[in-house]
Amino acid sequence: MKRREFFKNLAHGLFSFFGVGLIVYPILRFLSHAKETIKTVIFHPSETLLKINYKQGVYLKRKENGSEAISAKCTHLGCTVAYNERKSEFHCPCHGSIYDKNGKRLSGPAKKSLSLLPVRKEKNGDLIITLKE
Ligand code: FES
Structure with missing residues (x-):
């Protein structure tokens, strides 16, 4: 194999490798993001006494x-919103969206209200909240 032919084949191989990578990488990345995980958050009875309580994204x-x-x-x-007790609103620290105390969107770039999550009560009084991430 001549030197010129070697470099030509090398360049062809590199372009093919990165060309395939340019197509495959976004597909794999999309598929890995499309996979949703289910998370369970448990509030014990003593944690339900406050007017509002926060735990692990809920x-x-x-x-x-x-x-x-x-x-x-x-x-x-x-982003994770913070509850403003004085105003009884949820405020997003990232771009300023504001939601009322029930999670309804009031202002800011967000177009939808916060999601309400199903709550299941166990026999021992624990509240089980399941959320998809
Ligand atoms: S992420 Fe909350 S306003 Fe942008």
């Missing part, structure tokens, strides 16, 4: 007839 609100769970994940780009 706000648990005490209501007259039980509890309501709200995802703390901002619907804009996924």
Whole structure:
């Protein structure tokens, strides 16, 4: 094999390798993001006494007839919102979206309200919240 032919084959191989990589990499990346994980958050009875409590991405609100769970994940780009007790609102620290105390969108770049999450009560009083990430 001549030197010129060797470099030609090398260049062809490199272009092919990176060309395939340019196509395959985004597909693999998309598939890995498409995989959703299910997370369970447990609030023990003593943790349900507060008006609102936060744990692992979930706000648990005490209501007259039980509890309501709200995802703390901002619907804009996924930052964790903080509860502002004085204003009874959820504020996103990233781009300023604001949600009311029930998670309803009030302002900011987010277009949707915070997600309400199903709450299941165990016999021992634990509240089980399941969320998809
Ligand atoms: S991530 Fe919350 S406003 Fe952008």
